[in-house]
Amino acid sequence: MPNSTEPFSQRFAALTLREQRLVVGTGLLLLWGCWDSFLYQPQQQERQRLANDIKQIEQLLNSQQALAVELETAGRQDPNLQNRQNLAALQQSIGNLKQQLDSGDKRFVPSQRMAAALQDMLKQHGGLQLIGLETQPPKTFGGEEQPAWVFRHTLNLTLQGDYFSTLNYLKALETLPWRIHWDSIDYQVKNYPLAETRIQVYTLSFEQDWLGV
Template sequence: MGILKTYHRKIDRLTLRERRFIALALCSVILALFALLFWNPLWAEYRRMNQENGQYEIQIETSQNSINALELRSKRDVNAPYKEKLKNLILEVQEQRDRINGITSALIQPERMNEVFEGLLMNSPLSFESIKNIPAEKIKINEQDQQALFKHGLKMQLQGRYMNALKYLQNIEAQNWQLYWDELEFATVEYPIGSLRLKVHTISTSNKVLGL
């Protein structure tokens, strides 16, 4: 208590200006002690927590990106490339079938060739000498040759007058089907009689031998 009274008497002797200076000095000391004991630790803790929160946010964002990538992968059809390839193959096969149908639809069917040629001959004065089928021959319409076509040929030899042979050929051409001419020859045997040799073929997807 004596010490406090001594300081109190000393303060009473000070001027007002000196008292204000001492008060400001004491406030500065108190503020410095507060900063040292309370504020600085709180600020350091705040910065540490803020850094940790930043790291957590980065980890959360990385995890969310991974989740989004996994969800996108799970929704993606892994068979999509194969389905697209299969679709293209189906379209290619259909295009080839359409092309084959376009080639063969207007042609005479192989199994009808003998019947038609002999039927036309029944109404002709030409005489029949021989008829022979040619074994079916495989042909290609492209390099892949995914669906085979077969060439069916027929050889005939007839005898008669030239004008009758010409009429017979015109009757063949007048039919509502088509065929391919490979050979056509008329040679005089003994005027006015000659020999007509012809070779024709048609195309189909069957390798069935012509019935003669």
């Protein structure tokens, strides 16, 4: 099967050095523009909305957790049916709040499936090759002074491929049924039309440990 990029490579090689630089520069500007308009800006807005939602729910979780401890202590000192009923209802409420974060439009990708999901999506894009996959230690999402309810799991992917394959892959990630947030993207042309793209993404999870990576 002939190499589909060969005509482009031949035309590119026929250009002068100045024209080649203009072509590469234009490609980089187009990639940055598409990423900024269709991925980064919407992600920034979504990230702020999600952070606000999580902050509100975490405040409820913290206050209800404190009340649960108080009721449990009171139950040990003066056990009675009402205290036990209140404690059970409160624990159910905490569970419902966690479920609210983990379902619907606030669904988190399970940490044990994040890397697999990204690699499975990569298999559907034959113009790309995975040359690096690195995980970072999980971090608490939100203030360090608050109890840890939600954890941030970050992955660094390094891909090699042409411009359009890279752009199509980034768009395809938006179709996943889980939230995957973008931190940064670094696109460098190494050997036109091939480029090396370093992408940093993260997801949120109730699990602190990386599993299955």
